[in-house]
Structure formats: structure tokens, C-alpha cells
Amino acid sequence: MTSTPRRKRVRVTRRASGWHRDSSNTDATQPARTISQASLNRMVEPYLPPPRASDGVGQALTGCPDSDGDLEETARIARDLIRFDTSNYGSSRANGEREAAEYVEAYLSGLGLTPRLFEPDARRTSLTVRVPGRNRTKPALVVHGHLDVVPAEASEWSVDPFAGTIQDGMLWGRGAVDMKDMDAMILAALRDILSTGAQPERDLIVAFFADEEAGGVLGSHWLVDNHPEVFAGATEAISEVGGYSITIDGKRAYLLQTGEKGLLWLRLRSRGAAAHGSRHIRDNAITALAEAVVRLGRMEWPVRLTATTRELLAGVAKIVGVDPHERSPDELARATGTAAGFVTPTLRTTSNPTVLQAGYKHNVIPARAEALIDVRTLPGEDESVLAQIRALVGEQIEVTVVHRDVSLENPRHGALVDAVTASLGRHDPGAPILPYLMSGGTDNKALSELGIAGYGFAPLLLPADFDFPAMFHGIDERVPLDALTFGRKVLGDLLRTY
Numbered sequence: 122m123t124s125t126p127r128r129k130r131v132r133v134t135r136r137a138s139g140w141h142r143d144s145s146n147t148d149a150t151q152p153a154r155t156i157s158q159a160s161l162n163r164m165v166e167p168y169l170p171p172p173r174a175s176d177g178v179g180q181a182l183t184g185c186p187d188s189d190g191d192l193e194e195t196a197r198i199a200r201d202l203i204r205f206d207t208s209n210y211g212s213s214r215a216n217g218e219r220e221a222a223e224y225v226e227a228y229l230s231g232l233g234l235t236p237r238l239f240e241p242d243a244r245r246t247s248l249t250v251r252v253p254g255r256n257r258t259k260p261a262l263v264v265h266g267h268l269d270v271v272p273a274e275a276s277e278w279s280v281d282p283f284a285g286t287i288q289d290g291m292l293w294g295r296g297a298v299d300m301k302d303m304d305a306m307i308l309a310a311l312r313d314i315l316s317t318g319a320q321p322e323r324d325l326i327v328a329f330f331a332d333e334e335a336g337g338v339l340g341s342h343w344l345v346d347n348h349p350e351v352f353a354g355a356t357e358a359i360s361e362v363g364g365y366s367i368t369i370d371g372k373r374a375y376l377l378q379t380g381e382k383g384l385l386w387l388r389l390r391s392r393g394a395a396a397h398g399s400r401h402i403r404d405n406a407i408t409a410l411a412e413a414v415v416r417l418g419r420m421e422w423p424v425r426l427t428a429t430t431r432e433l434l435a436g437v438a439k440i441v442g443v444d445p446h447e448r449s450p451d452e453l454a455r456a457t458g459t460a461a462g463f464v465t466p467t468l469r470t471t472s473n474p475t476v477l478q479a480g481y482k483h484n485v486i487p488a489r490a491e492a493l494i495d496v497r498t499l500p501g502e503d504e505s506v507l508a509q510i511r512a513l514v515g516e517q518i519e520v521t522v523v524h525r526d527v528s529l530e531n532p533r534h535g536a537l538v539d540a541v542t543a544s545l546g547r548h549d550p551g552a553p554i555l556p557y558l559m560s561g562g563t564d565n566k567a568l569s570e571l572g573i574a575g576y577g578f579a580p581l582l583l584p585a586d587f588d589f590p591a592m593f594h595g596i597d598e599r600v601p602l603d604a605l606t607f608g609r610k611v612l613g614d615l616l617r618t619y
């Protein structure tokens with residue numbers, strides 16, 4: 122089969138809110154037909170990314186089980202997705218997700234599904250599909266990933282970040298953990314269910330969003346605002362940055378992300394006298410700005426435990442065998458090993474200066490100076506933190522909110538958490554599951570506007586010494602191949618049973 126007939130089934134419409142491409146049967150109730158690997162390969166083949174003329178390709182193709190017949194399905198899909206350079210630079214600059222979305226569309230079409238594509242801006246493509254469940258009286262579950270990645274500076278990497286290199290039992294590349302791994306696990310798990318003619322337990326709304334790395338303005342937020350009907354009937358969601366294993370005191374446990382800190386991106390601006398660099402000037406915009414930046418950067422926000430972090434630390438203390446009241450929250454966070462990189466910032470608000478801009482000539486005092494501050498607030502603290510920041514920097518500094526997004530704290534117990542626990546337990550018996558509040562933000566923030574409770578559950582069984590937090594937006598981002606296979610099985614198990 123060529124790709125042409127598939128394209129003919131697709132209708133292109135333009136609407137006031139942007140264009141979307143739609144199939145004539147978006148609410149299919151028929152389970153997918155049984156489908157072979159060979160026919161699935163034929164479906165995605167025309168959409169595969171072009172080979173890269175770099176050393177990375179050589180590394181990718183030698184000394185590893187890289188031929189498609191040998192490479193496990195999840196790793197193969199994740200590798201294909203990494204080869205689409207979907208870098209998102211922020212401030213509306215991005216390579217776009219279109220080709221990656223078309224690849225995913227072809228894969229899902231191969232499973233007998235009929236995805237919808239949305240493009241609010243040229244090449245900024247999101248894709249959704251509803252998979253009918255066995256029990257249609259249950260609320261639907263949103264299973265989502267994002268297709269964009271943060272940029273990668275190739276000269277800093279050991280391999281080409283967009284080659285999808287496989288070496289040392291790992292898949293290397295930008296997006297290997299954030300989050301083309303989970304994108305691939307979702308697709309492979311769906312295939313495991315649908316290719317045998319089976320169905321998930323409840324309706325799934327599967328979404329692959331654009332623009333997550335710039336706050337989801339052209340992805341999840343745009344869909345929630347312009348096409349809320351896509352998510353009709355859903356009450357919960359699962360996605361990234363949770364479900365991975367950590368090692369505490371030599372014992373394996375899993376972190377389930379049940380909440381997210383709030384996001385407050387601020388611009389500080391100071392104004393002063395523009396003058397020759399040789400003058401005696403007290404009213405210097407850079408000096409005033411620098412003082413404010415130091416105050417925020419050095420600010421030690423107080424530790425405050427939420428219901429989520431209290432339960433997490435109690436769980437950590439139990440594993441270590443200590444009384445949680447006899448150890449400080451920071452000590453218990455450090456006991457989580459490499460995961461402390463994720464846990465420590467969830468104990469307090471943080472305010473990190475990230476960009477400074479001022480001046481244009483060595484002997485000219487500029488009239489203004491600007492800094493960007495990335496503030497992450499504990500649930501319920503947005504307004505009070507903003508007021509404290511204004512007081513800290515003083516009246517001379519103008520504070521503008523560039524972007525803000527809500528904090529989330531979802532139930533840590535209930536049917537979904539029970540199902541996650543049971544699914545993990547069937548594949549890694551006895552490992553405890555601990556809730557945690559994530560310091561970053563995900564597309565779950567946008568879905569929360571529709572009353573959907575979003576969790577982070579992208580299951581990965583990781584080696585004890587693997588510094589997983591360092592992989593996110595890091596150099597030499599990589600994921601163990603075994604972890605991808607594990608994730609595919611656990612996720613498939615959850616979708617079949619919940």
C-alpha cells in the first residue's frame with residue numbers, strides 16, 4: 122500500500138480558530154482489526170525521517186541491534202521520533218512538529234484508528250485520537266505526550282543529538298527521556314492491545330501535543346481553548362515525569378507524579394540615567410537590576426510541606442527506617458539519591474535568574490536593564506510569592522508577569538493510583554510507589570482547566586546509579602533500552618485493566 126490512499130481519506134478544513142485535518146469517522150466504535158508488523162512498517166515507511174549525514178548515523182547503524190527486525194518496537198519508534206528535529210526555541214521560534222505528527226498519524230492509522238491533526242500555526246502540529254474502550258460507562262482517560270523537544274547544542278554532545286544512536290544498551294538523543302520515550306511507549310502499548318483485536322478497558326483519548334516546551338500555547342492550551350470537545354468525558358490523564366524508579370538505601374521504589382508546582386515567569390526592568398561611562402552616577406540601571414537579581418537568586422524560600430510532599434517524605438523515611446520527625450525534609454530528600462534533584466525543589470518555592478540583558482558599549486551607561494526570573498511556586502502561593510518578590514526588589518524595579526500557570530495537587534489515593542500500583546506490582550513486585558509533586562510543569566496544567574486530574578506516569582525501571590533528573594534538557598540525554606520495554610509492558614497492562 123502506498124501513502125496516497127491514506128491521504129485521500131483525510132479532509133482539510135479551515136476554521137476561524139485555525140485549520141484542522143479531520144477524518145470522516147472520528148468517533149469510531151469498532152475495535153481495530155488484527156494487523157501485522159509488516160503492514161504497520163509499510164504504513165510508517167513514507168513518513169520516516171531522512172537519514173542524517175553525520176557520524177551519528179554510523180554509530181546508529183553499527184555494533185548494535187539497529188536493523189528494524191532486531192530492535193524492540195518501543196526503541197525503534199523512539200529512535201525514529203528522535204530523528205525528527207522538533208526543537209522548540211521558545212518565543213514562537215520552533216522547527217515544528219508536523220513531520221513527527223504525520224509519522225505518528227501513519228502509525229495510528231496502521232492500527233485502524235483515525236487521528237485528527239491540528240495546526241494553529243504553520244507546522245505546529247498536534248494530534249489526537251479516541252480509542253474506544255470495552256467499558257464505555259467509565260470516564261475516558263487522556264494518555265498524552267509532547268512531540269517537541271528543547272534544542273541541543275551538538276558540539277557539547279558525545280553523539281549527534283538527532284541521530285537516535287544506540288550504544289551501551291541505551292538510546293541516545295534529544296527527547297530520549299523528554300519525552301519521545303513515552304510517546305513511543307504509548308504507541309507500542311496501543312499496538313500490543315489493538316493488534317490482537319483487543320480493546321483498552323475504558324475509552325482512551327490519546328494526544329500528542331506541540332509546543333509543550335514553550336508552555337503549550339500552540340499545543341495543549343490551544344486545544345483546550347479551541348477544541349475542548351476532543352477531551353469530552355475525560356476525568357483523568359497520564360503523561361510524563363513520573364512512574365520512574367529510584368533507589369533509596371539500596372531499595373527500589375517508584376515515584377508517581379500527583380501534582381505540579383505553579384509557574385511564574387517574571388521580567389525585571391530597571392531604569393536609570395544614561396550617561397558617559399566616566400561620570401559619577403549613582404542612578405545606574407545595571408547596578409539597581411543586579412541588586413534585585415542577587416536578592417531573588419539568593420532568596421532561601423521557606424520549606425513548606427504540602428500533603429503530597431509530607432506523604433512522600435514519610436514513605437522515604439519508612440524505606441530508610443528512620444522517624445520522619447527526626448530528620449529534616451532536606452535530609453530525607455537527599456536519601457532519594459539522584460532523584461533528590463527532583464524532590465528538593467518541591468519542598469519550597471524557588472526563584473532562579475535565567476537571563477540578563479543590558480548595555481551595548483563599554484563606555485556607555487545604559488538607560489535600562491532587564492532580567493528574566495523563573496519562579497516555581499508551591500501550590501496556593503502564587504499571589505503571596507509575587508507580592509513578596511515586589512517587596513524584595515523594591516519600587517525602582519518594574520516587575521512584569523510574562524507567563525504564569527497553575528499549580529496542581531491531585532488525589533494521592535483512589536482507583537487510578539490503585540491501578541497504577543497493581544500494574545507496576547505485576548512487573549516489579551514489592552517495590553513501593555510514592556507520590557511526589559513535580560517542580561516543573563507539563564501539559565497537565567492545560568488539561569486541568571477542563572477538570573481533568575493529570576498524573577505523571579511514564580513507567581521506567583532504571584539502573585540504581587542512573588542520574589535520571591540530569592537527563593531532562595541535559596547533554597547526552599539517553600534512556601536504557603530495557604527501561605523502554607518495561608514501560609511498554611506496564612503501560613499496556615494499565616490501559617488494558619484500568
Ligand SMILES: [Zn+2]
Pocket residue numbers: 267299300333361
Ligand atoms: Zn516534557
